[in-house]
Structures are given as structure tokens and as C-alpha cells.
Amino acid sequence: MSYLSAENLEKSYGQGQSLAQALGKVSFEVEKGEFVAVMGPSGSGKSTLLSLLGALNTPSSGRYVVDGLDIYALGQDQRADFRREYLGFVFQSFNLVPYLSLAENVMLPLATLRMGKAGKRALAAEALARVGLAGKEGRLPNQVSGGEQERTAVARALVNRPPILLADEPTGNLDQQNSREVMELLARLGGEGMTIVMVTHSRDCAGHASRLLSLRDGKLVGDGLPPLRVVEQPAAAQTAQAVCG
Amino acid sequence: MNLRDIALLNLRRRKGKAAFVLAGLAIGVATMVALVGLAEALTQQINHKLEKYGANILITPRSDQLALTYEGLNLGGFVFESREIRQEDLKGIERIKNASNVAAVGPLVLGAVRVGQVAEQAQQALLAGVDLEASEVLKPWWKIEGQWPKPAQVMAGHEAARVLGLAPGQEVEINGKRLPVSGVLEATGSQDDGLLFMRLGDAQETLGKQGLVSMVEVAALCKDCPVDDMVSQISEILPGAKVMAIQSVVKGRLETVRHFRSFALGISALVALLGSLVVLVTMMGNIKERTGEIGVFRAIGFRRAHVMRVVLWEALLLSLAAGLAGYLAGMGAGQLSLPLFSEGHGASLGFHPWLAGGALVMALAVGLGSSLYPAWMAARLDPHQALRAL
Known part of the structure; x- marks a missing residue:
């Protein structure tokens, strides 16, 4: 049995004549440790799919099972618990809380846990060090670069060591250098066994994934290897990474 | 965090x-x-300030007759004479449960006296014997031309002084005894204006009522005073007396x-x-x-x-x-x-x-x-x- 399973996930907004289908009966499975990229043009349903996988939205129909848990059969509080225990989120616009320092932002997922402050601080410091931000714990988000903010967001997603990472256009607001660093970080996490689902516009960034899901008009139109990795030529992959980065 | x-x-x-x-x-x-x-x-x-308005509890002997009255006190001759309050019984007020609320206890002895030398010209007047110390608390509005009466002196109410032609420094004969007038009370608009005042002991001796008082005024010093409780408590220690709360003052407060x-x-x-x-x-x-x-x-x-x-x-x-x-x-x-x-x-x-x-x-x-x-x-x-x- 697969680790993550979407069965006929469908999401529509509005009703009657104004009914708009954002996602139509999408089904796929993801194994533990897979790095899956989701691609498609704007309005293809990528973000809707990610919000459903993140238990942030409720599907109009369909089933979503993670590690044997039927997520949309759970109540609101249990879904919140699922997000805390299973998921790490990386958003396109970082979504750091502006009045909290980098370390405090990273500690946010731990705020509801019964754990001493020292333990939480140690975990945050460890996560920040992992993304190369050791020594910048006390800075506010507006005191660091966009790349550092994104890496802080990744550290926040990692701090409670969730098995799944959901990333929405993680390099969308970054320059080449910072994009490369973030993608290398995600690739490294994938290599460490973390299950990653990343939404991206960029075919080049998708080249870091082990699998590519393609969406168009809310339908799943492709499921296979990322295009640049099909070639399986190290030189070509390096070129792809350079372009993404 | x-x-x-x-x-x-x-x-x-x-x-x-x-x-x-x-x-x-x-x-x-x-x-x-x-x-x-x-x-x-x-x-x-x-x-x-309201405390300065004076007494808010009145203790009088029980009486069934309506006659000469002073603030509700019955001076109905025979009946009144037979029902005085014993002054020593008043010490019990110090031991009631709400004794701490009692600001002043003013015993008052009252009786009719003959004023003047010549029998045909003599007038009847009401003599009041008061506890001067308590009166300062109970009657803070009293203003005196002259002085408070010392032993064997008399003070006249404003109306009594006018009718009897009395002034501070003069002498007046009461029940055949000549006494100096220490002062005259300024008009109060109350029945006090028509009285003659002496120290309590002197008045008791003059009226032949040693150890007896005709009525007692009590000032209860408290906010939201439990006056009704105090009335009950005083009634218990003075079973022969009628104890009344002057409701208007209390209600007003x-x-x-x-x-x-x-x-x-x-x-x-x-x-x-x-x-x-x-x-x-x-x-x-x-x-x-x-x-x-x-x-x-x-x-x-x-x-x-x-x-x-x-x-x-x-x-x-x-x-x-x-x-x-x-x-x-x-x-x-x-x-x-x-x-x-x-x-x-x-x-x-x-x-x-x-x-x-x-x-x-x-x-x-x-x-x-x-x-x-x-x-x-x-x-x-x-x-x-x-x-x-x-």
C-alpha cells in the first residue's frame, strides 16, 4: 500500500451555472521518500491540489489517505494534528511571521507542544544550521535576504521532523543563486528519505524531482519522470540545475 | 516558545x-x-455631615396618653411621672452588639417648673436637663449667645428668653431658687426654642427626679446604619421604654x-x-x-x-x-x-x-x-x- 494516496480528488467552487471546477477527479499515489514535482500552467489546479494534500481545503469529492489515515474523514482538530505531525509547508511567499525572529518563526510548529523552551530553541537552532542560517537566529525576517527567508521557511517546515514536505513554488521569488541553494536543499532532503511534493512552474526545477505530475485544466495529464532526467545524462542534468538555479 | x-x-x-x-x-x-x-x-x-444632623434613635418611656409633647415624648402628667427611665439602665447601651456604631447617648430629663418670684406673675415653663457633652454631638446646630450652663446655672431657649425677658448675665428664679442665666440659645425653629436648659444633674434635682431621665436621644454613627437592629438591641436592654428610629434621617442617608x-x-x-x-x-x-x-x-x-x-x-x-x-x-x-x-x-x-x-x-x-x-x-x-x- 502506498504512503500517500489521492483517489478521485475533485474540487469545485460556486454552484449552479457559476460552478467552476478547479480539480477534476485526480488520482495518484506517492511512495515514501519520493520527490514529486507537480507542473502545469496557471489555473491548472496545482495550488488547489497542494492545498488538498495539505488538508487545508476540503475536496468536493474523493478520498485522500496518508499512512492509512483517511484525512477528510477526520474532524478539523484532527486535521490540524495531522498537519502538525505529518506535514511541513514551504510557501512561495515565505509566509514568515514578521514580528518573530528567524528562530521564533522556526519554533512556531513547536509552540503547541509540551516541550521545554530550551529543547525548542535547540531544535530551531539545529534546523536553521541545517539550512545554513546558523548565527542569524535573532534576526527579523525583514533583516535578511529573500533566499534566507525561504531557507528559514524550509527550516520551519523541518523543525518538527515531519515525514512529508509540501512546497508551493519554493523558488518563485528567488534569484538564481538562492533558487539553486533551495533546490539543492530539497533534493538533499529527498535523498534523506523525506516525501516531497513540490508545485512548480519551472521544468528546470522539476528536474530535481524523481517524478513529475502534469496538470492541465484541473486534470492529471501526465505522470512520469521529469523531462530532463529522462535523458539521464549527468551533463544534461547539471545544465538543467544551472538553469533552474 | x-x-x-x-x-x-x-x-x-x-x-x-x-x-x-x-x-x-x-x-x-x-x-x-x-x-x-x-x-x-x-x-x-x-x-x-449627616452624622452632624444629630440623633437618629429616640428612647422614651412607654405612655398611652396624648398630652404635652416634645418630639413625640408624652408628658401626660400622672402616667408620665410613673414611667421614667432609670439613668443607670442606659449603661447597657454600651454593651449592645452594635455599640461601636453609637456616637453619643444623650439622656434628657424634662419637667414643668415655675419661673418668677411673685405667685401671680409666675409662669409655667418646661425645664430640660441635658448631658452637655452629648449635646455637642446630638445638637451640633446649637449656637449660644453667652455660655453653656455651668453647675447651678440655666440657659434659655430663644422663645423662652423672649417670653420670660431673660438675657445672659441676668438671674431667674426657678421653683423658688435664683439661678444665673449663662446664655441664650439662638433660634433653632424647633421646640428647643421654648425650653429652659440646665445640666442633667441640676435639672434632676430641681425636678425631684434624681437618677431618672424622661427620654434619651442616640446618634448612630455609621454608613448604611443597621438602625433597625440597634433599635431591637436597645429595646432588649430597656424593656420599659419605647425605642424608635427616626426613619427620615436614616432613609435620607x-x-x-x-x-x-x-x-x-x-x-x-x-x-x-x-x-x-x-x-x-x-x-x-x-x-x-x-x-x-x-x-x-x-x-x-x-x-x-x-x-x-x-x-x-x-x-x-x-x-x-x-x-x-x-x-x-x-x-x-x-x-x-x-x-x-x-x-x-x-x-x-x-x-x-x-x-x-x-x-x-x-x-x-x-x-x-x-x-x-x-x-x-x-x-x-x-x-x-x-x-x-x-
Whole structure:
């Protein structure tokens, strides 16, 4: 049995004549440790799919099972618990809380846990060090670069060591250098066994994934290897990474 | 870091908005403290003045006849003569349960005397023997031309002096005994104007009523006096006497106190309502502004209750600060404005633990009460929609 399973996930907004289908009966499975990229043009349903996988939205129909848990059969509080225990989120616009320092932002997922402050601080410091931000714990988000903010967001997603990472256009607001660093970080996490689902516009960034899901008009139109990795030529992959980065 | 830390950090780093809510709450609390404190201080001052109105309990012998009367006292000749109160029984008043509320006990002996030398020209007059020390408390409005009567002296009421042609320094013959007139009472508009006054012991001797008193006036010194209880207690130790509360004075006191408090509480409730609206509107705006942030909280696993707790922690911390600041500001404002409302000097708001506690309770009730709906709204935010707001 697969680790993550979407069965006929469908999401529509509005009703009657104004009914708009954002996602139509999408089904796929993801194994533990897979790095899956989701691609498609704007309005293809990528973000809707990610919000459903993140238990942030409720599907109009369909089933979503993670590690044997039927997520949309759970109540609101249990879904919140699922997000805390299973998921790490990386958003396109970082979504750091502006009045909290980098370390405090990273500690946010731990705020509801019964754990001493020292333990939480140690975990945050460890996560920040992992993304190369050791020594910048006390800075506010507006005191660091966009790349550092994104890496802080990744550290926040990692701090409670969730098995799944959901990333929405993680390099969308970054320059080449910072994009490369973030993608290398995600690739490294994938290599460490973390299950990653990343939404991206960029075919080049998708080249870091082990699998590519393609969406168009809310339908799943492709499921296979990322295009640049099909070639399986190290030189070509390096070129792809350079372009993404 | 926990939920309380998040609330505290938000307040510290969004000082402007926090200060606005704090000011709204603190002004409400300060107004309440100032008004209630002023009302309390003025009430005490009024009570103090009302005490000066004199007796509010009257003790008289039981009598069934209606005849010569003095403030309800029956002087019905034979019956009156047979039912005096023994002066030594009055010591029991010192031992009643509410003895601490007794400000003064004024025994009074009354009797008719003959004034003048020649039998045909002599007049009947009413002689009152009073305890001078108690009279200063019981009759604070008495003003005397001349002096209080010393032993073997007499003082005349204003009307009695006019009718009998008496003036300070003259002598008058009472029951065949010549006595100097020490002073004349200025007009009081009461039956005191028609009396002659002597010291209690002298009057008892002149009237032949040694150790007896005709009536007793008692001043009960207290706020919201348990006068009815005191009447019962005194009745128990003086079974042969009729003990009455002069209800008009007591009711008047209570009414005055009630009016002051109602006014203060009414205004305080109005200000509290305005304060709660300020908090509600500001907190709602705050929640709307933080929609994306709340979406992040929900996305990383905060339950609805966790989001509510963050908002309520902020409200709690602000309310505590506003309660303290409002109490201090209210006490300061009240103390500064007290001279404008009170007569004379020396009035003070003083420290009342119930007022300090009330200020804190009001701040918490208004702050937390007004934040409940915004907190609920925050908790109800759909995380997907909240994140789209970013």
C-alpha cells in the first residue's frame, strides 16, 4: 500500500451555472521518500491540489489517505494534528511571521507542544544550521535576504521532523543563486528519505524531482519522470540545475 | 516558545496597535475608578455631615396618653411621672452588639417648673436637663449667645428668653431658687426654642427626679446604619421604654448614598461599553490584518482553540496592563478633581482594595469579553482562504 494516496480528488467552487471546477477527479499515489514535482500552467489546479494534500481545503469529492489515515474523514482538530505531525509547508511567499525572529518563526510548529523552551530553541537552532542560517537566529525576517527567508521557511517546515514536505513554488521569488541553494536543499532532503511534493512552474526545477505530475485544466495529464532526467545524462542534468538555479 | 510568548511578542512588536487597545481599556477603567472613588469619598463626606444632623434613635418611656409633647415624648402628667427611665439602665447601651456604631447617648430629663418670684406673675415653663457633652454631638446646630450652663446655672431657649425677658448675665428664679442665666440659645425653629436648659444633674434635682431621665436621644454613627437592629438591641436592654428610629434621617442617608453610587455606576457602565467597542473594533481590525499569519498558524498545525488562545492571551495581557494603568490614572484623576466636588479640605480617595480589584475585574471582563468574538472569528478562519490572503 502506498504512503500517500489521492483517489478521485475533485474540487469545485460556486454552484449552479457559476460552478467552476478547479480539480477534476485526480488520482495518484506517492511512495515514501519520493520527490514529486507537480507542473502545469496557471489555473491548472496545482495550488488547489497542494492545498488538498495539505488538508487545508476540503475536496468536493474523493478520498485522500496518508499512512492509512483517511484525512477528510477526520474532524478539523484532527486535521490540524495531522498537519502538525505529518506535514511541513514551504510557501512561495515565505509566509514568515514578521514580528518573530528567524528562530521564533522556526519554533512556531513547536509552540503547541509540551516541550521545554530550551529543547525548542535547540531544535530551531539545529534546523536553521541545517539550512545554513546558523548565527542569524535573532534576526527579523525583514533583516535578511529573500533566499534566507525561504531557507528559514524550509527550516520551519523541518523543525518538527515531519515525514512529508509540501512546497508551493519554493523558488518563485528567488534569484538564481538562492533558487539553486533551495533546490539543492530539497533534493538533499529527498535523498534523506523525506516525501516531497513540490508545485512548480519551472521544468528546470522539476528536474530535481524523481517524478513529475502534469496538470492541465484541473486534470492529471501526465505522470512520469521529469523531462530532463529522462535523458539521464549527468551533463544534461547539471545544465538543467544551472538553469533552474 | 509557547502560545503566550507568541501573544507577548506580537504585542511588543506591534506597539502602536497594542497601545491603542490599552488606551481604550485604560480610559474606561480610569473613568470608573475616578467616578466610583469620587462617589465613595463624597459619600463618606456626606455621611460625616449627616452624622452632624444629630440623633437618629429616640428612647422614651412607654405612655398611652396624648398630652404635652416634645418630639413625640408624652408628658401626660400622672402616667408620665410613673414611667421614667432609670439613668443607670442606659449603661447597657454600651454593651449592645452594635455599640461601636453609637456616637453619643444623650439622656434628657424634662419637667414643668415655675419661673418668677411673685405667685401671680409666675409662669409655667418646661425645664430640660441635658448631658452637655452629648449635646455637642446630638445638637451640633446649637449656637449660644453667652455660655453653656455651668453647675447651678440655666440657659434659655430663644422663645423662652423672649417670653420670660431673660438675657445672659441676668438671674431667674426657678421653683423658688435664683439661678444665673449663662446664655441664650439662638433660634433653632424647633421646640428647643421654648425650653429652659440646665445640666442633667441640676435639672434632676430641681425636678425631684434624681437618677431618672424622661427620654434619651442616640446618634448612630455609621454608613448604611443597621438602625433597625440597634433599635431591637436597645429595646432588649430597656424593656420599659419605647425605642424608635427616626426613619427620615436614616432613609435620607441611604437615598443619598444610593443616588451617588447609581450615578457613578451608570457612567462607568457607559464608559465600559464604549471601551468594549473600542477593543472589539480594534481587535477585529487586528484579526483582519493578520489573516495570512493566522493561515500560517493553521497550516503548521495550530488547532482552532490554539488560535483563539493566542488572541485571548493578547487580550489578557493588555487587560491586566490596562487595569493597572487605569487604576493608577483613575486614582490620580479622582484625587486631582476631588476638591472641585467636595467642600472643605482633607477629603481623600484613599486605597480601597475592592476598587483596585474591581478595576482589574472590569479591565479583564471588558478586554476578554470584547475579544471573544474576534478570537472566535480568527479561529473560524478557513486556512486555505487565509493563506490566499497573503
